[in-house]
Amino acid sequence: MTIFRDLGLREPELLRDRAFVAGTWVESPSDGRITVNDPFDGSEIADLPSLGVDAVRLAIDVAHREQKAWAARPARERATVLKKWFDLIVENCDDLALILTREQGKPLSEARGEILANANYIEWFAEEAKRVDGDVIAAPLSEQRHLVLKQPVGTCAAITPWNFPNGMITRKAGPAFAAGCSMVLKPASQTPLSALALAYLAQKAGIPDGLFSVVTGPARAIGEEFCSNPKIAKISFTGSTEVGRWLMERGAAQIKRLSLELGGNAPFIVFDDADVDIAVEGAIASKFRNAGQTCVCANRLYVQEGILPAFSAALAKRVSEFRLGNGSDPGTRQGPLIDGKAVAKIEEHIEDALSKGAVVLTGGRRSELGGNFFEPTVMTGVTQQMKVAKEETFAPLAPLISFSSESEVVAMANDTEYGLASYFFTKDYARVWRMAEALEAGMVGVNTGLIGSEAAPFGGVKQSGLGREGSKYGISEYLEIKYVCLAGIGPAA
Numbered sequence: 001m002t003i004f005r006d007l008g009l010r011e012p013e014l015l016r017d018r019a020f021v022a023g024t025w026v027e028s029p030s031d032g033r034i035t036v037n038d039p040f041d042g043s044e045i046a047d048l049p050s051l052g053v054d055a056v057r058l059a060i061d062v063a064h065r066e067q068k069a070w071a072a073r074p075a076r077e078r079a080t081v082l083k084k085w086f087d088l089i090v091e092n093c094d095d096l097a098l099i100l101t102r103e104q105g106k107p108l109s110e111a112r113g114e115i116l117a118n119a120n121y122i123e124w125f126a127e128e129a130k131r132v133d134g135d136v137i138a139a140p141l142s143e144q145r146h147l148v149l150k151q152p153v154g155t156c157a158a159i160t161p162w163n164f165p166n167g168m169i170t171r172k173a174g175p176a177f178a179a180g181c182s183m184v185l186k187p188a189s190q191t192p193l194s195a196l197a198l199a200y201l202a203q204k205a206g207i208p209d210g211l212f213s214v215v216t217g218p219a220r221a222i223g224e225e226f227c228s229n230p231k232i233a234k235i236s237f238t239g240s241t242e243v244g245r246w247l248m249e250r251g252a253a254q255i256k257r258l259s260l261e262l263g264g265n266a267p268f269i270v271f272d273d274a275d276v277d278i279a280v281e282g283a284i285a286s287k288f289r290n291a292g293q294t295c296v297c298a299n300r301l302y303v304q305e306g307i308l309p310a311f312s313a314a315l316a317k318r319v320s321e322f323r324l325g326n327g328s329d330p331g332t333r334q335g336p337l338i339d340g341k342a343v344a345k346i347e348e349h350i351e352d353a354l355s356k357g358a359v360v361l362t363g364g365r366r367s368e369l370g371g372n373f374f375e376p377t378v379m380t381g382v383t384q385q386m387k388v389a390k391e392e393t394f395a396p397l398a399p400l401i402s403f404s405s406e407s408e409v410v411a412m413a414n415d416t417e418y419g420l421a422s423y424f425f426t427k428d429y430a431r432v433w434r435m436a437e438a439l440e441a442g443m444v445g446v447n448t449g450l451i452g453s454e455a456a457p458f459g460g461v462k463q464s465g466l467g468r469e470g471s472k473y474g475i476s477e478y479l480e481i482k483y484v485c486l487a488g489i490g491p492a493a
């Protein structure tokens, strides 16, 4: 166990170099190590145990035992503990942001934004914990009463990605603990430090030992254990569609409950009657947040012929002004990509588009900063046949595709197996309704590129996933419905 870097934290204990299993910070000398590197320069930040299956099993056993006692506590008590966790996250936001930026690369301002926006899910679900109401249904027989109870699903497994290493956890753990569930979390191996810092604060807040474990280690082996261990009632996953599909297949034997937030290929549509400045602002927010490494990122930008010259010029100008650099430098607008694979993917998409006739308006190549830096890019002359229109680029590339009519753009936008987010810009209210109804996506942004909030249901249709996070709907992902039939209620003697 080693911490290689002093991050200058106000609370140095937030930087953990052990996994958190069944209430204990554990080493695992025999099972290998995971080294966490800074994507800015590749330097080592810390190294952690890579746990074997025995440790994961122990975490599940204890989470399973603790869940019963947690669920039995009054909702008000669970809410108080969650509220305390929320307060501690907010209080330690600057330190958490430093950790997040170091391991993930995004600018500090975005790291803070991620932490605070997603801490809100904990506060939201702390409040929802008190409103898990059952139901009384009118029974068809006069001597019966039909009751509906809502009960926690039980012990949950969560698997989270590297692009939002803090926020993707609070969105899952908040509703799970509010509903009375326990959770064993496997964070992405590239960004486990934010998860461990959250676990440290959860322990301080009074989340009972063993209710929440964070296991670091080999994805496939841990995934297998989550899918095959009968004590795991549900798996909540955010990441690639490929891994989501694998979890569904492996979980099928035990009919695991699943929540899946998977890949996207979001269309971003600008109609001729849109306000150019608002549309450009929306494109920057949607496409270039986290250097394009966001599942709800605009992936394909459809721009109507009349507005294309003004929109493309304004977007390219703004994007060419981005300052690239170390995420922890205050002036940085775009940090490095997560790794070399991500750089190779954007390069491949650009090369494919160029070979088929597209043109780069700005960017288009690796940055002079070297490493994992790539210039934010705008391309025009893109068509539906190019890779950029079919696959999630997950990088700072805005490909512009021109279109002429509403029906044409709807057909192009829906021509994908994904259906997470979609966006369009127009001032025509009739078109707002038509488009919002026609787009095959779980979420639609109208005249905005930012749609997330703890009060809104976040999730996709088609192969972008199952279930919703956040909002009044989110807690139901962690609840089972039980029907109770009371019979023999005859008239009074």
Ligand SMILES: NC(=O)C1=CN([C@@H]2O[C@H](COP(=O)(O)OP(=O)(O)OC[C@H]3O[C@@H](n4cnc5c(N)ncnc54)[C@H](OP(=O)(O)O)[C@@H]3O)[C@@H](O)[C@H]2O)C=CC1
Pocket (backbone or CB within 6 Å): 159, 160, 161, 162, 163, 186, 187, 188, 189, 190, 217, 218, 219, 220, 222, 223, 224, 238, 239, 240, 241, 243, 244, 246, 261, 262, 263, 264, 294, 295, 392, 393, 394
């Ligand atoms: N919806 C979204 O928000 C995200 C979408 N993606 C998309 O996926 C692409 C690939 O990114 P990548 O990081 O490889 O995404 P993955 O889906 O591979 O990784 C996401 C999480 O799943 C874990 N994981 C991987 N394989 C398994 C498995 N068999 N069983 C259990 N857990 C597993 C990873 O662990 P480990 O880190 O240890 O491998 C990580 O914690 C991106 O380019 C992007 O297109 C990626 C991240 C987030």
Ligand SMILES: O=C(O)CCCC(=O)O
Pocket (backbone or CB within 6 Å): 163, 164, 168, 238, 261, 293, 294, 295, 296, 452
């Ligand atoms: O990329 C994701 O997996 C989640 C995006 C969260 C956000 O929009 O803030």
